[in-house]
Every structure is written in structure tokens, then in C-alpha cells.
Amino acid sequence: MRLLKVATCNLNQWSMDFDCNLKNIKESISKAKESGAVIRLGPELEITGYGCEDHFLELDTVNHAWECLKDILLGDWTDGILCSFGMPVLKGSERYNCQVLCMNRKIIMVRPKIWLANDGNYRELRWFTAWKQKDQLVDFQLPNEISEALSQKSVPFGYGFIQFLDTAVAAEICEELFTPIPVHADLALNGVEVFMNASGSHHQLRKLDNRIRAFISATHTRGGVYMYSNQQGCDGGRLYFDGCSCVVVNGDMIAQGSQFSLKDVEVVVAQVDLDAVASLRGSISSFQEQASCKTRVSSIAVPYSLCQPFNLKLPLSSPLKISYHSPEEEIAFGPGCWLWDYLRRSGASGFFLPLSGGADSSSVAAIVGCMCQLVVKEIANGDEQVKADAIRIGHYTNGQFPTDSKEFAKRIFYTVFMGSENSSEETKTRAKILADEIGSLHLDVSIDTVVSAFLSLFQTLTGKRPRYKIDGGSNVENLGLQNIQARIRMVLAFMLASLLPWVHNKPGFYLVLGSSNVDEGLRGYLTKYDCSSADINPIGSICKQDLRTFLRWAAVHLGYSSLTEIEVAPPTAELEPIRSNYSQLDEVDMGMTYEELSVYGRLRKIFRCGPLSMFKNLCYGWGGRLTPSEVADKVKYFFKYYSINRHKMTVLTPSYHAESYSPDDNRFDLRQFLYNARWPYQFRKIDELVNELDGQKVPFKESSDREKMCSTSDGGGMGVVAAGSGNPKAGH
Ligand SMILES: Nc1ncnc2c1ncn2[C@@H]1O[C@H](COP(=O)(O)OP(=O)(O)OC[C@H]2O[C@@H]([n+]3cccc(C(=O)O)c3)[C@H](O)[C@@H]2O)[C@@H](O)[C@H]1O
Numbered sequence: 001m002r003l004l005k006v007a008t009c010n011l012n013q014w015s016m017d018f019d020c021n022l023k024n025i026k027e028s029i030s031k032a033k034e035s036g037a038v039i040r041l042g043p044e045l046e047i048t049g050y051g052c053e054d055h056f057l058e059l060d061t062v063n064h065a066w067e068c069l070k071d072i073l074l075g076d077w078t079d080g081i082l083c084s085f086g087m088p089v090l091k092g093s094e095r096y097n098c099q100v101l102c103m104n105r106k107i108i109m110v111r112p113k114i115w116l117a118n119d120g121n122y123r124e125l126r127w128f129t130a131w132k133q134k135d136q137l138v139d140f141q142l143p144n145e146i147s148e149a150l151s152q153k154s155v156p157f158g159y160g161f162i163q164f165l166d167t168a169v170a171a172e173i174c175e176e177l178f179t180p181i182p183v184h185a186d187l188a189l190n191g192v193e194v195f196m197n198a199s200g201s202h203h204q205l206r207k208l209d210n211r212i213r214a215f216i217s218a219t220h221t222r223g224g225v226y227m228y229s230n231q232q233g234c235d236g237g238r239l240y241f242d243g244c245s246c247v248v249v250n251g252d253m254i255a256q257g258s259q260f261s262l263k264d265v266e267v268v269v270a271q272v273d274l275d276a277v278a279s280l281r282g283s284i285s286s287f288q289e290q291a292s293c294k295t296r297v298s299s300i301a302v303p304y305s306l307c308q309p310f311n312l313k314l315p316l317s318s319p320l321k322i323s324y325h326s327p328e329e330e331i332a333f334g335p336g337c338w339l340w341d342y343l344r345r346s347g348a349s350g351f352f353l354p355l356s357g358g359a360d361s362s363s364v365a366a367i368v369g370c371m372c373q374l375v376v377k378e379i380a381n382g383d384e385q386v387k388a389d390a391i392r393i394g395h396y397t398n399g400q401f402p403t404d405s406k407e408f409a410k411r412i413f414y415t416v417f418m419g420s421e422n423s424s425e426e427t428k429t430r431a432k433i434l435a436d437e438i439g440s441l442h443l444d445v446s447i448d449t450v451v452s453a454f455l456s457l458f459q460t461l462t463g464k465r466p467r468y469k470i471d472g473g474s475n476v477e478n479l480g481l482q483n484i485q486a487r488i489r490m491v492l493a494f495m496l497a498s499l500l501p502w503v504h505n506k507p508g509f510y511l512v513l514g515s516s517n518v519d520e521g522l523r524g525y526l527t528k529y530d531c532s533s534a535d536i537n538p539i540g541s542i543c544k545q546d547l548r549t550f551l552r553w554a555a556v557h558l559g560y561s562s563l564t565e566i567e568v569a570p571p572t573a574e575l576e577p578i579r580s581n582y583s584q585l586d587e588v589d590m591g592m593t594y595e596e597l598s599v600y601g602r603l604r605k606i607f608r609c610g611p612l613s614m615f616k617n618l619c620y621g622w623g624g625r626l627t628p629s630e631v632a633d634k635v636k637y638f639f640k641y642y643s644i645n646r647h648k649m650t651v652l653t654p655s656y657h658a659e660s661y662s663p664d665d666n667r668f669d670l671r672q673f674l675y676n677a678r679w680p681y682q683f684r685k686i687d688e689l690v691n692e693l694d695g696q697k698v699p700f701k702e703s704s705d706r707e708k709m710c711s712t713s714d715g716g717g718m719g720v721v722a723a724g725s726g727n728p729k730a731g732h
């Protein structure tokens with residue numbers, strides 16, 4: 001037997017905070033060593049943080065990374081343990097995204113990333129060059145300061161593996177695993193038994209299985225130990241890196257870390273028998289045949305053994321049942337953990353939420369409640385960092401700390417119902433009950449006096465007073481009257497968030513939370529700069545359908561039972577007067593249902609459909625109940641409003657990135673914002689096709705299409721998309 005103990009980790013790094021990152025790295029090495037591990041793997045670019053973006057272009061960033069590495073190598077951190085550190089490295093004029101492999105205070109090799117992540121949220125080609133010389137290792141002159149400190153002039157640089165006396169180990173960096181020809185295939189044929197995947201990979205609803213499937217398939221038929229390490233938390237941007245560090249052997253998961261956690265450092269350890277890898281490989285004839293004619297990969301010999309012989313005192317890790325969170329749990333925990341990182345790092349004293357009693361703001365309130373529950377639970381589990389942060393943010397004194405999530409919420413969470421003459425008692429009461437359940441400090445205010453002050457000012461200025469449509473006013477008047485209310489709420493929210501702490505003798509300020517969801521953004525059904533404009537938004541890329549399931553789940557699992565009633569209430573903006581013959585409803589106002597919006601949103605973004613291909617796909621999807629001409633009307637209506645309102649996406653409050661259907665114009669869904677909203681060319685093409693089809697209906701099982709599009713993984717959407725359109729790039 002060749003027993004090998006390995007450690008991988010989830011680290012909560014913060015881009016550009018080198019002290020924080022170095023502290024976490026050192027703690028992870030200590031924990032790995034305490035466990036007896038001889039390999040320690042950290043996340044991609046862990047020294048700088050993955051999300052530095054254009055800071056990677058600054059020489060300071062690269063230099064500081066070297067300084068941190070020097071600090072580690074001058075101490076005893078790497079004694080007896082192979083450590084893989086992620087950092088940017090300049091070689092000549094090119095900058096590479098590298099894993100620096102170190103042991104016994106020396107750098108063994110620098111392995112630059114070969115295949116960069118460059119789609120969706122990723123833009124690595126903007127900062128890094130991909131390493132292209134796969135056939136050789138080259139000599140890399142270490143920066144002066146490092147070479148003097150380490151008494152080491154140069155190191156091998158490039159694609160290759162480390163040949164120890166008893167096994168071979170290599171890096172495969174994040175995206176490289178997900179490429180059509182992954183590097184582990186070649187490496188396995190060259191005898192590499194341990195793969196170290198350092199990642200910077202973000203959370204996306206329902207995507208964990210994509211990632212895990214890749215580890216399993218990498219080792220299932222070719223054998224191997226697959227170590228995966230990832231950042232965990234908000235490292236300064238919209239993404240939540242969702243950990244899940246793990247170890248897989250020959251297709252079996254044997255150690256799995258958390259996906260969502262408030263911990264800064266989580267080390268996952270496993271003990272494996274490398275003979276199991278050799279034995280599997282030896283039993284597969286095709287493996288041996290391919291290995292005998294492999295393309296040779298360069299290696300570096302290190303005269304050192306990593307493994308232990310058979311010893312009953314060293315227990316082997318055995319296969320585990322892989323654990324997955326439900327999408328509802330993902331919505332609660334992902335944004336909940338992201339909010340906690342944001343809060344503790346922003347210097348704010350809490351959150352402020354305009355709570356309307358509707359589904360969206362109530363979802364946000366529940367997520368904050370969930371965050372409070374997680375904090376209390378983690379403190380009870382003995383996490384000193386979470387405790388220290390909670391004491392600081394909640395201004396606890398005399399050795400006190402949070403032990404009850406409602407008590408903690410009362411300190412750090414304000415909710416305010418800002419009613420107008422158009423608000424109903426029902427929503428006001430729902431907001432109050434939910435706030436009580438969560439424990440927030442809740443206020444009720446009426447904004448009517450402010451609205452009438454604005455209207456009087458307007459009347460003095462123009463001599464005119466707008467009327468609601470129901471009272472005989474025009475569309476313009478009707479919208480104007482609604483938008484005044486919506487925007488006053490935003491101004492009031494920011495005023496209260498900055499001044500309420502002062503009123504209550506607390507230092508600091510509160511962060512204003514926004515609660516517009518992805519569908520409203522896509523359709524533009526929101527007032528620009530109303531309460532959708534906030535500091536941050538935890539649900540901005542989650543669709544209404546997903547939020548509704550989350551509310552049902554949270555009513556039970558978070559213990560906020562009033563969410564059940566909130567979920568079933570029809571969504572309404574309550575900005576127009578309620579009369580016996582009229583009450584404003586979102587879906588009527590929008591001219592489409594939230595369910596339809598989810599379908600359009602997925603086709604537009606995930607399946608990259610323009611108007612014509614969306615029309616064709618929906619003819620299949622909805623053909624059972626609609627004629628092509630009816631489908632055409634719906635598609636044109638959607639594109640008209642999408643394009644008229646696209647400018648609103650440019651000022652979208654930064655939101656947690658949770659889904660590949662997100663329309664976030666700032667980082668993810670990059671589009672123009674001034675359109676010809678008549679789409680003359682595209683709509684003409686649709687009309688021509690409608691004429692050709694002339695009233696035909698396509699028989700199709702109507703019930704299944706939405707289910708496939710909104711509630712399953714992206715691939716499920718193929719139910720209405722012609723095969724071959726291609727699955728979206730997954731957030732592995
Ligand atoms: N191409 C362009 N590029 C840049 N900016 C552009 C623009 N076109 C208009 N604008 C600007 O945008 C303004 C129009 O946008 P905006 O002021 O938002 O107004 P608007 O989109 O006309 O109305 C707000 C919409 O949100 C709905 N609403 C209101 C309140 C609450 C809710 C809800 O979520 O429940 C929904 C309401 O029914 C209506 O459909 C224009 O006055 C102009 O200032």
C-alpha cells in the first residue's frame with residue numbers, strides 16, 4: 001500500500017487584502033499539517049484573491065503576491081508538505097495565472113494556466129496570457145528579492161508534473177478541467193496519480209452536479225486522486241464563490257467540504273491508497289494501450305517520498321454519499337453568506353430594507369433572517385471570527401454576543417413599510433408580521449404628505465395636476481403618479497438608512513437592500529431609481545418562479561410561517577388606487593405572466609435567441625395552444641419592452657449573481673442599451689414566417705415546456721430549443 005494524506009481547502013479570500021489572504025493561507029497550512037497531510041492545495045489566485053480584475057494589471061499586485069509568497073517560504077510553513085499556491089506571475093512581458101508549487105522552503109515549479117476562463121462572468125484573457133508551450137518546461141528567473149531570500153535563482157516554468165520517489169503529482173487549474181480535451185487525460189497516461197485543481201468558481205443555482213460530475217469522470221475510467229480547492233464567499237464583487245472543496249478517488253467522493261459557510265478557512269482532509277489507482281489503471285487494457293503511446297509531458301524529479309506504507313493506525317477515507325443542497329436552500333444560504341461577508345467588510349452596522357409585504361422584499365427579508373440564523377449557529381459552533389465580527393457589527397458590550405437570531409436581527413436589521421393611499425391593509429399587516437417573525441426593527445410610515453407636497457409643487461409650477469387613469473387621466477399621468485411614490489420611497493430609504501442609527505445612538509450606517517427580481521429587470525417593470533435602486537440586492541438575478549418556491553420552503557425551514565400567505569398573494573405594485581372595479585396587478589400591467597417572462601429570459605440569455613429564433617422555438621414550445629401569429633405577437637411584445645427598458649439594466653443595483661439567465665448589464669449580460677425598439681428587420685422576418693405557416697399549430701405537450709425551461713437545469717430548456725443549439729457555459 002502507498003498511503004497518502006492530502007488536504008484541500010475553502011478559503012474566504014478578499015481581493016487585494018493581502019494580510020487577510022495570507023492569514024487564511026497560513027491557517028490552512030497549519031490545519032493541513034496538524035492533520036498529517038503531505039499535500040496542501042489552495043484556491044486559484046488565493047494570494048491576491050481571484051476577483052482582483054483590473055488590479056491584476058498593476059505591477060504592485062504581482063509584486064505583493066511575491067512578497068507574501070516569500071513570507072511563507074521564509075518560515076517553516078512548507079516543511080514536509082507540498083503546497084500549491086495560486087498567484088499571478090510576470091514572465092518577461094506576459095502575465096500568467098499560476099500555481100506555484102513549493103516544498104521545504106523552495107519553489108519546485110511554476111505552473112501557468114493553459115486554458116483560461118473567458119466566458120460568462122470570466123475575463124481572464126483581459127489580465128492573463130495562456131501558456132502555450134506545452135512540450136517543454138523553461139527556466140524562469142525568480143525576481144531578485146525572492147531569489148536572494150530563498151537562495152534559489154531559477155525554477156522550471158510551464159506545463160509538467162512533479163515526479164516524487166513514490167508517486168507523481170500535477171496541477172490542473174480550474175477551467176482546464178472543463179475543456180473539450182482536459183489536461184488530466186494526458187497527465188494520467190504519463191503516470192500522474194494526484195491531480196490538484198485550484199479553482200475560483202462561483203455559485204450558480206443547480207450547478208454543483210456539473211462540477212462534481214467532472215471530477216468523477218476525470219478519475220472514474222482512468223483512475224486518480226482528484227483534489228479540488230475553491231474560494232468561498234464574497235471576495236469583493238457580485239459573485240459568491242461556493243467552496244465545495246473535495247477529494248475524489250477513482251470516481252468516488254471520499255471527502256466533501258461545505259458549499260456555503262461563514263468560516264474563513266475550512267480544510268478538507270483525506271487519506272488514500274495510491275495502489276488503488278495503480279491497480280485500477282492496470283486493469284484497464286485501453287488505458288495501458290494509450291499509455292504506451294502517449295505524448296510525453298515534462299516532469300521534475302524530486303527525490304522525496306510522500307507516502308506511508310500499510311499501517312492500521314492510518315485509516316483510509318471511504319466513499320461518501322455526495323451531498324447537494326436543494327435550490328431553495330441555495331437561495332437561502334448563498335445570498336445569506338454573501339450578505340454576511342459584504343456586511344462585515346463594508347464597515348456598515350446593518351441592513352435597511354423597504355419591506356412592502358410582497359414576495360420580493362419578503363424574500364430579501366427572509367434571506368437576512370437566514371443570515372442571522374447562520375451567524376448565531378456558527379458562533380454556537382465556536383467560530384471565533386464570526387463571533388468577533390458579530391460583536392463588532394451588533395455593538396455588543398460586556399462580553400455579550402449573539403445567541404438568538406431574532407435578538408441579533410433587532411440590532412442589525414431595519415425594515416420599513418412605506419405606505420401610500422394606494423397601499424392595502426393586507427400588505428401592511430403582512431410586512432409587520434414577517435418583521436416580527438424575523439426580529440427586525442420595523443417601522444410603518446405614510447408617504448402621502450410627501451407625495452402631495454410634490455404634486456402641489458408641480459401644480460404651482462405648471463398649473464396642472466395629473467390624475468390616475470381610473471380617474472380619467474392619461475397613461476403619462478398615470479405613470480407619473482406611480483413613479484413619484486416609487487421614487488420617494490427610495491429617497492426616504494436612503495435617508496432612514498443613514499440617520500436611524502444616529503437616532504438610536506448607534507455609530508455607522510445601514511446598507512440599503514434592493515429587491516427587484518430578474519424578470520422585472522428584463523421586462524423593465526420597475527421605476528428607474530425607485531426602491532430597486534439600493535446599495536446591494538441579494539435576489540437581483542433570481543426569477544420570480546424560483547423565489548416563490550423559496551418562500552414556500554422558508555416558511556417551513558426558516559420558521560417564518562407568514563411567508564406562506566405572502567407567496568400566494570397576487571403580485572401587485574399598489575401604486576394605483578384600489579377601486580371596487582379595479583386593482584392593479586403586475587402580470588396585467590406587464591402584459592405577460594412571470595412564467596412567460598422566465599421562458600423569454602432563458603431563451604434570450606441562456607440559449608442566445610434573437611427574436612426570430614425565439615419565435616421559432618416557441619412555435620414548438622407553445623404551438624399546441626397558440627397559432628404562429630399569436631406566438632409572434634407575444635415575442636414581439638416581449639422584445640419591444642425588453643429593448644425600451646434595457647437602459648434600466650445599466651443602473652441595476654449590484655446583485656448577487658445566481659443564475660445564467662441574469663440580465664445584469666454591468667458584468668454578465670453585455671448589450672447595447674439604445675435599441676430600435678421596433679426591430680424592423682427581425683420582426684419582418686417573423687411576419688414572413690407567420691405568413692408561410694398561415695395558422696398552423698404544432699402539436700406539443702404544453703404542460704412540460706415551462707417545467708423544462710424554468711425549473712430544471714439549463715440543459716432542460718432544450719425541450720423547446722432545437723437540438724444542437726448548445727448548452728450554456730455552466731458555472732462549474
Ligand atoms: N433609451 C433610453 N435611455 C436612457 N434613459 C431612458 C431611455 N428611455 C427612457 N429613459 C428614461 O427612463 C425614464 C422612464 O423610465 P421610468 O421612469 O422607470 O418610467 P417608466 O418605465 O415609463 O414607468 C415605470 C414602469 O414601471 C412600472 N412600475 C412602476 C412602479 C412599480 C412597479 C413594480 O415594480 O411593481 C412597476 C410601471 O407600471 C411602468 O411600467 C424616462 O423618463 C427617461 O428618463
Ligand SMILES: Nc1ncnc2c1ncn2[C@@H]1O[C@H](COP(=O)(O)OP(=O)(O)OP(=O)(O)O)[C@@H](O)[C@H]1O
Binds near residue numbers: 357360362416516532
Ligand atoms: N409600501 C411599501 N413599503 C415599503 N417598501 C415598498 C413599498 N412598496 C414598494 N416598496 C419597495 O419598492 C420595491 C419595488 O416596489 P414594487 O411595487 O415594484 O415591488 P415588487 O418588485 O413587486 O416587490 P414586492 O414583491 O416586494 O412588493 C419593493 O421591492 C420594496 O422594496
Ligand SMILES: NC(=O)CC[C@H](N)C(=O)O
Binds near residue numbers: 116174202
Ligand atoms: N476560474 C475558472 O477557471 C472558472 C472556470 C469555470 N467557468 C467555473 O465556473 O468554474
